[in-house]
Amino acid sequence: MEYLKVRTTEGEEIVFEREPVASGGEKVVFFSKDHKHVVGFFFGKLDDPHERRTRVRKIVGDYNPTTSGAQADYWVKHFCWPTAIVDGAKHLPAEFVRRHNLCNPILGVVCPAYRSNFFFRDRTNNVREKKGRWFTGLKARKLLPDDEKGDFLRYVQCCSIMATAVRRLHFAGLAHSDLSHNNVLIDPKHGDACVIDIDSLVVPGLAPPSVLGTPGYIAPEVVTGKALPSIETDLHALAVLIYETLLLRHPLQGPKIHSKSPEEDELLAMGQNALYIEHPTDKSNHPKEAPEIPVARLGSHLEGLFQKTFVDGLHNPRMRATASEWEKALTKTLDLIHPSPDGKQWFIVTRGMSKQCPHTSRPWPAAIPIVDLFREKGGGAYSDEQHSITVWNNRYLYKWHMFSNVSPQQSDREPQAYFSYYQDKWWMVNQSGHDMIIVDEQEYLRDGHAVEINEGLKVLMSPEDSGRLAIFDFL
Amino acid sequence: MSIRRLPVYILADCSGSMNGAPIESVKSGIRALHSELMGDPSAVESAYLSVITFDSNAQQVVPLTEITQFNPPDITAGGTTAFGAALKLLMECVDREVRKTSEEEKGDWKPLIFIFTDGAPTDRWDENAAAMKTNRPGNVIAVACGDAADPEILKQVTETVLVMKEMSPEAFKQFFKWVSASIKQTSQKIGASPVSPDEGVALPPPPPEIIIHP
Numbered sequence: 001m002e003y004l005k006v007r008t009t010e011g012e013e014i015v016f017e018r019e020p021v022a023s024g025g026e027k028v029v030f031f032s033k034d035h036k037h038v039v040g041f042f043f044g045k046l047d048d049p050h051e052r053r054t055r056v057r058k059i060v061g062d063y064n065p066t067t068s069g070a071q072a073d074y075w076v077k078h079f080c081w082p083t084a085i086v087d088g089a090k091h092l093p094a095e096f097v098r099r100h101n102l103c104n105p106i107l108g109v110v111c112p113a114y115r116s117n118f119f120f121r122d123r124t125n126n127v128r129e130k131k132g133r134w135f136t137g138l139k140a141r142k143l144l145p146d147d148e149k150g151d152f153l154r155y156v157q158c159c160s161i162m163a164t165a166v167r168r169l170h171f172a173g174l175a176h177s178d179l180s181h182n183n184v185l186i187d188p189k190h191g192d193a194c195v196i197d198i199d200s201l202v203v204p205g206l207a208p209p210s211v212l213g214t215p216g217y218i219a220p221e222v223v224t225g226k227a228l229p230s231i232e233t234d235l236h237a238l239a240v241l242i243y244e245t246l247l248l249r250h251p252l253q254g255p256k257i258h259s260k261s262p263e264e265d266e267l268l269a270m271g272q273n274a275l276y277i278e279h280p281t282d283k284s285n286h287p288k289e290a291p292e293i294p295v296a297r298l299g300s301h302l303e304g305l306f307q308k309t310f311v312d313g314l315h316n317p318r319m320r321a322t323a324s325e326w327e328k329a330l331t332k333t334l335d336l337i338h339p340s341p342d343g344k345q346w347f348i349v350t351r352g353m354s355k356q357c358p359h360t361s362r363p364w365p366a367a368i369p370i371v372d373l374f375r376e377k378g379g380g381a382y383s384d385e386q387h388s389i390t391v392w393n394n395r396y397l398y399k400w401h402m403f404s405n406v407s408p409q410q411s412d413r414e415p416q417a418y419f420s421y422y423q424d425k426w427w428m429v430n431q432s433g434h435d436m437i438i439v440d441e442q443e444y445l446r447d448g449h450a451v452e453i454n455e456g457l458k459v460l461m462s463p464e465d466s467g468r469l470a471i472f473d474f475l
Numbered sequence: 476m477s478i479r480r481l482p483v484y485i486l487a488d489c490s491g492s493m494n495g496a497p498i499e500s501v502k503s504g505i506r507a508l509h510s511e512l513m514g515d516p517s518a519v520e521s522a523y524l525s526v527i528t529f530d531s532n533a534q535q536v537v538p539l540t541e542i543t544q545f546n547p548p549d550i551t552a553g554g555t556t557a558f559g560a561a562l563k564l565l566m567e568c569v570d571r572e573v574r575k576t577s578e579e580e581k582g583d584w585k586p587l588i589f590i591f592t593d594g595a596p597t598d599r600w601d602e603n604a605a606a607m608k609t610n611r612p613g614n615v616i617a618v619a620c621g622d623a624a625d626p627e628i629l630k631q632v633t634e635t636v637l638v639m640k641e642m643s644p645e646a647f648k649q650f651f652k653w654v655s656a657s658i659k660q661t662s663q664k665i666g667a668s669p670v671s672p673d674e675g676v677a678l679p680p681p682p683p684e685i686i687i688h689p
Contacts, residue, residue: 023656025660044680098683099682099683101680122513122514124510124513126510126513126514128514131516133516133517133520134516137516137517137519137520138520139519139520139541139542139543140516140519140520142543143513143519143543181516182517250478253478255579255580255581257576257578257579257580257581259576260575260576260582261576262479262576262581262582262583262584262585263584263585265576265581266479
């Protein structure tokens with residue numbers, strides 16, 4: 001293998017392989033010699049060389065959440081954030097520059113290599129990156145080894161990380177501008193995700209990049225040329241990504257025909273005439289055969305946000321669900337997930353939903369306990385948080401369940417309680433290190449002790465101000 | 476709801492002049508193309524491949540097949556250059572295999588068609604070339620390989636004509652790499668991009684071995 005060298009603007013030397021590892025729409029990408037980094041050089045003629053340099057500098061610098069601040073360790077895992085810039089590299093061989101048609105003067109970004117769990121070996125023994133499309137495309141899925149496919153729980157976890165990552169970008173005023181299943185890696189084996197291609201972010205105060213996105217994920221107002229990529233258009237793409245990841249179909253690709261020409265048809269179907277395939281009243285784009293898993297099987301939290309984004313907000317960007325709403329809804333949905341009867345899958349079940357697992361078509365044969373969470377409003381009054389937990393044997397509760405002011409992001413992963421089906425009865429076991437209160441009996445549920453779960457059981461999980469009240473019921 | 480297919484046709488000249496290294500380069504080029512596409516989930520989802528060869532006759536050696544089912548064909552070189560017959564067969568295949576939008580069903584994308592030839596046609600070709608220009612069965616990219624090929628003839632078939640001066644294995648390799656990059660880019664970027672649908676597809680810049688014939 002032959003190597004070349006460049007220096008970053010910080011003066012660090014990067015030795016990289018002469019043969020590219022990948023090539024995208026704007027950049028050709030090379031592995032560093034130690035395979036810990038990649039360097040991507042922009043090719044072709046940059047239409048905005050000055051703007052782009054400023055943008056890349058701001059992304060690597062001021063707007064970088066992975067270098068400092070709270071949770072930098074978390075963001076470094078879930079973003080492939082550029083770490084350095086190569087600006088001008090006159091000594092690179094002319095033949096190399098010409099062959100790859102690199103822009104002049106040379107501009108490149110250095111990024112960390114993807115973590116190893118974002119690669120898999122396909123059935124032909126080639127190493128591939130875990131682009132989301134491998135897992136959501138019905139044909140591509142067939143090329144995946146079975147142990148990479150993961151179960152439904154892991155896909156919900158992948159979505160949860162995507163929403164969290166996008167929320168972080170939007171919180172800083174940044175828009176990704178090209179969220180798609182090519183630019184998000186997912187690892188459903190471990191429930192992990194990483195947002196890549198960070199260098200074309202929309203940065204506040206700078207013109208948006210020329211990339212308008214990937215077809216299928218571009219918001220209708222961008223398709224029709226009425227808007228440029230922004231936080232609002234990201235919200236369309238994020239909803240498409242979540243819908244595809246959980247249901248393995250596209251939310252707008254239905255049978256409705258808009259034009260004889262496929263190109264014109266697609267433009268209308270994704271733009272001016274875009275219509276949700278599960279629209280509650282306009283059924284003209286509903287699939288001819290009803291999908292095996294309709295969106296309602298994802299539970300009301302997600303169904304509601306899909307409706308908000310693909311019905312109310314499809315042509316009205318300000319109505320779309322925000323990344324923060326998705327993050328919260330996914331957290332709540334993770335609490336409704338229950339093992340399937342065969343123990344190999346997971347499904348969402350709560351009040352008003354069938355106890356038949358849609359992945360395995362088998363019904364759950366017994367009653368399922370469910371907990372509704374309430375927070376104190378003050379003066380002994382409690383308000384329903386519209387947050388339930390579906391109980392299964394050995395399910396844990398964490399601090400973000402016990403306290404209304406703790407989010408999963410901020411919390412440790414120490415279990416505070418668990419549920420157990422033991423001697424034909426359901427039990428809740430306190431292991432929080434503190435006493436809980438069994439409300440109606442005026443008794444304590446001491447640390448290490450269990451209470452039998454009956455319909456109507458009320459447990460105050462902590463007497464502290466933000467401690468939640470749990471009320472039990474059975475499905 | 477199946478997603479739209481992107482049909483890709485490769486028309487390969489297998490006349491006697493391709494014998495030896497060139498035909499081997501084409502064969503390994505098609506193998507490399509297939510394995511490249513197998514590594515791209517978007518191409519796996521939507522691209523379909525067909526290979527048509529022409530020598531003294533034209534034959535469709537692989538009908539339009541999805542990437543995961545495609546077997547690179549074993550092809551040999553010999554005979555003359557039935558270019559006209561190849562164009563006719565291509566139009567028949569596109570007509571038969573590419574789904575058109577009907578009242579009930581969405582049609583396929585406009586096919587991507589790559590034609591390469593290393594010599595002058597030995598049959599009547601002008602009528603079929605004219606028919607190609609009128610009917611526009613897809614986005615056609617024609618490549619004139621080596622000195623004996625006449626890019627002006629290819630200009631009668633399509634506006635997009637490239638010239639590959641040298642018929643070295645490296646040049647063929649670069650050519651097929653470019654074909655696979657074009658298919659990947661098209662399978663990802665086709666569709667609702669905010670551009671006029673009449674503009675056709677934007678392909679990646681060809682490698683240095685291949686120059687655009689104005």
